[in-house]
Amino acid sequence: MARFEVFGVAVFMVLLLSMVMTTPYATNATITCGEVTSLLTPCIPFGVFGGIVPPDCCAGIKGLNVAQNTTEDRRTACTCIQEGAARIPLIDYDRINTLGDLCGSPCPYKVYPSTNCSQ
Template sequence: MEMVSKIACFVLLCMVVVAPHAEALTCGQVTAGLAPCLPYLQGRGPLGGCCGGVKNLLGSAKTTADRKTACTCLKSAANAIKGIDLNKAAGIPSVCKVNIPYKISPSTDCSTVQ
């Protein structure tokens, strides 16, 4: 199962790199950008490239619609991926020294994100 996850992340990353740059942020971009965070969030590895992915994602989310998309995608991923430590997820902005305009939590109301 772990190998399938790694392959899926790699394919998703390739799609994001090869795809033409669209104006709106997509869930694929969010997922690919935060893939380096998974080992850390699942307690299987160090923070690694997570902060770089978070900072790139934050820079890509320029509009309110982009930030709402990122929020919704993060919530979906948090519910879909097993073994994520939600306290670590909520602490990523602090650990990575970035300001995210919403709390990283499955209970966040993404419709209120500005």
């Protein structure tokens, strides 16, 4: 089982990184998809398998919340998270939407496939 988890995490990281490299954003946001991905990659195992939230995941969520200074930053981060999560097989949206509260840094939005990040 551990071998599958390591392989699965590696596959998810590759998928998430490929999203960053193929998704252009021309906005006034100061945050980029690359930064969002870097901050939230440690959260992927929790989003798929559950268990204990990694400390690096909480640090990333707190860093992301600090970096979202404007409405455009929040829209960009929301879109990046939404598109990245959609590329991760078996992601549990309900689980990933609990991360902000679990880490003591609530997210200003919930991300689901149906979320309209432009609002």
